[in-house]
Amino acid sequence: MRRPLALLLWLLPCVGLPMGATTVYKCTGSDGKVIFQDSPCGKAQRQQTLDLPDVATQPAPVAPPQPSATTDRADAAPTPPPLEPAAPLPRMYACIRATDGKAYFSGNGYPEPYLAPFGMLGAVQMPLAHAYGPAGGAGISAPEVNRGKITPGLVASNYVWVQDQCRPLTVQEICHALQDAYDENARKLRRAFKSDRPPLEQRDNELRAQLGNC
Structure with a gap:
């Protein structure tokens, strides 16, 4: 009795074949018993052969292509700029200008x-009659008339040495001042021409590094 081909295919995985086998022999005895083997059948058996592809010659599975470093990344998210390494916070001082009382930040405490007109300090209000009067004054205020009449004694008596008063800023105040400086520099950088950008970009990197410690 001939067995269907489907039964043959179902039985093939169960046959212990060596890895290099390419031909399977179907041997049918006189009693109708079927045996599958890798060697030719006996003389008393009816033989049929089935050719199978060599396992060793099977093509290796192809791995999916990996994205290359040069692959176009138009759809990928933009890479953020690298963070600047943190730099120590600078020493900063809040100073008051001696001549007009205006506040400013300085790196020098x-x-x-410097010399400033004594009248600018607001300590003494000197009337013009005293400044230009006959009692040792400079005369009338017209520059062409006063040439040669301003003496060293007059200058010394109306100019004094002054110095701005400063105090060190706290860490919080330094960070606030650095952030203001960074914002102002960023505004200049956005409006600058290409030739004017290098010093502003250098200042931007310095401020970003310092703000890393805030």
Whole structure:
């Protein structure tokens, strides 16, 4: 009795064949018993062969292509700029200008003294009659008339040495001042021409590094 081909295919995985076998022999005895083997059948058996592909010659599975570093990444999210390494916070001082009382920030807590007109300090209100009067004054205020009449004694008596007063900022105040400076520099950078950008970009990197410690 001939067995259907489907039964043959179902039985093939159960046959212990060596890895290099390419031909399977179907041997049918006189009693109708079927045996599958890798060697030719006996003389008393009816033989049929089935050719199978060699396992060793099977093509290896192809791995899916991996994205290359040069692959176009138009659809990928933009890579953020690298963070600048944190830099130590600078020493900063809040100073008051001696001549007009205006506040400003400085990296120097001991500004150099400078000469300022005594009248600008608001300590003494000197009337014009005293400044230009006959009692040792400079005369009338017209520059062409006063040439040669301003003496060293007159200058010394109306100019004094002054120095701005400063105090060190706290860490919180320094961070606030650095953030203001960064915002102002960023506004200049957005409006700057290409030739004017390098110093602003350098300042931007410095401020970002310092703000890393805030």
